[in-house]
Amino acid sequence: MSTTTSASSASKNAPAAPAAPRGKRKLSYPLVLLLIAGGLLLLSLVRLITGDEQLSNSDQFASALSAAVPIGLAGLGGLWAERAGVINIGLEGMMMLGTFAAGWMGWQHGPWAAILAGIVGGALGGLLHALATVTFGVDHIVSGVAINILALGLVRYLAKLWFGAEGSEAAAAGGNDKQSPPMDSMPTFTVPGLADGLAAIEKHHWFLVSDLAGILRALVDDVSWVTVLTVLLFVGSFYVLWRSSFGLRLRSCGENPVAAESLGVNVYRYKYAALAVSGALAGLGGAFLAVGVHIYQENQTGGRGYIGLATMIFGNWRPGGVAMGAGLFGFMDALRVVGGGTTVHAMLLLMAVLLVVLAVWKLRAGLRGARGARIQAAVSLVIAVLLVLWYTATDTVALEFVEMTPYVTTLLVLSLAAQRLRAPRAIGKPYRRGEGT
Template sequence: MSTDVNTTPKTRRGTAGTARRRLTYPVVLLLLAGGLVLFSLIRVLTGANDLTSSNQFSSALSAAVPIGLAGLGGLWAERAGVVNIGLEGMMMLGTFAAGWAGWQYGPWAAVLAGVVGGALGGLLHALATVTFGVDHIVSGVAINILALGLVRYLAKIWFGADGSEAAKAGGNDKQSPPMDDMPTFTVPGLSDGLHTIEKHHWFVVSDLAGILRAAVHEVSWVTLLTVVLFAGSFFVLWRSSFGLRLRSCGENPTAAESLGVNVYRYKYAALAVSGALAGLGGAFLAIGVHIYQEQQTGGRGYIGLATMIFGNWRPGGVAMGAGLFGFMDALRVVGGGATVHGLLLLAAVLLLALAAWKVRAGLRSGRVQAAVSVVIAALLVIWYALTETVALEFVEMTPYVTTLLVLSLAAQRLRPPRAVGKSYRKGEGV
């Protein structure tokens, strides 16, 4: 009896503490404002003006779109209970289909073809995992290998055949002929006004102007479509009966079937959407450079899977993760070694803040992590003080190092769907 009395209040306090730690919209806005001030301060101290420039954030937005679409595709699949390691292969199918259709019919046909190509890959994954019960990881890896071989073969016979129309138009066995440009979206007047403010390099004000200008100057229509898809995914999955049934398949498919849910149908639908989103991400890559190229996805499907995990299987979290990885990826194009060098100081500040938060939590394991964070922060400060730039090789590694660090820090708060990756056979819930 005494055990129950002593345990219950602790449990309630833990639950209440967890509820208090949930991020609300005012807290999120406050964190964003604090992050902007910190970025501005680092820019002033280091002189790395590209850190908050509109070019940096435009490149980050372009880099975030394919990663975010892949992550959103993974979210749809895993919310229905299916692990989708095959996102990379579905993106490959999307890039190839977009390159083929875009060359012949224009960029909007490339968008549609990319969606169809990715969806076919998703349905193949559904056939293997849902209908035939193949292990999800094995099926996903097989799709990645199959997609790579398939697009290489098709590119060779469709784009690289000697004397063919595609070869005459500039295609070869590693790339498609070029397609037309896709129009971009710009808010007239506002874009120029923000650019004027940005050039003054005022503290916070110019930094905010640079960020906002990236959202209103020469934005791809596929980027705007991506924003709509993220918002739509949230409302479909969390605000509709269809979404409730689909998520129940990822939590407890046996119980869902006992309540009349056709689990197979919902898993197939989720994987078709998952593949279509990944294919759209691949199409975005092909449209951005006007051609399909071999190995064009560059592992973005895997990074998209990492954003899904970092985002705790929620659309908002996936968007935040894609933005972070897109920003780090854009540093390779815009910022270079000097900007990454300035980020060393920013990383040190964030690690010190993490250490303070861990100490405040009062847990023994948190103190160990805080000590490690302080040591790493000190090493970063020393690195920053003794150097003036960062080697190009490290700049190239930045997105992948960020992926590992973010996942390691977020690992303790993750909560995947309960039945994700588990085999299910029809009739178990009857």
């Protein structure tokens, strides 16, 4: 009871968060739901205009969900670390450790053992980052980059040693120096009756109704249990970090560790715990990649750890925002995989409409006196016009641009969201025990 009281006092005594600039509305949950509904409406309209049924069918959304899971887990892992005040650039490396551990354990003991091994592998990477940054005071960026390089070299070496050794059991089972032997499939679940009913509605291609049916079908048909676990982890992270005394103490370490220590919080312990969870979540994301294709492969993460970090920033260090960002990036990645150049070409029109909406919003802000809003509105309109011209002058998009789609989206979203961001105050700052005494 006394510990909880101390933590509560820490939050009261900590410096107040900077007030949001006037004129900026907070993104409440009703507003977020309204934005999602508006996005679905625009997507349905673009599908109707372009005639590209692949844009919003259940295959597209199912692929988007699969692509969003590892990105979301990496972003959630980054959130845990940075809420405790530690920058975690090493998410990519921790995902690599998760993919390798999952591949090594999975072909021998099955997919569930692979998931557990991926969590352990990522957690070890997180603890190594904690040792370097918390105990020895290494710069957070330097430590994270070092972990990425170390993880890449380690998994390549171990793959040659364990999977590609001549005459080994792994090599006989189909492994080589770049991949593990195959593992069994992860079980999935389907809601009987509901999935078939939604499929029947989707086939009619009704405006908005069939698009909504496609989304819902992706959520109830052939869904991995790891996806369900990911949803539970997002909900659990919110309640642990924002509705428990443990979360209050952990977040106080990222806001004002000196004040937290003066009130009895063991800052080192909470930073270590946060980084262990951070690495475990990233490792789970890596294990999901390996289990999804039944093997570990070299370079399997493909930069998803970095995109997860961008998702965390876009989500303003909140689980709900991370989930929305992961969904967006997953959708764009699925366009690349499922739709190809034709579907990305249809998305040009949707992007143009969104930029026009953004321009109107910025213009209204400019009329209220917001600095630079009119320039942003003009730039958005110019880009929207160029996208419309590109759409009308072509029938498809070059393969090279299709491959760039998720990364271009990352840059655009971060540039648009930058004005609403508020990072933890002590993030990345060196801290030594006893500074407050």
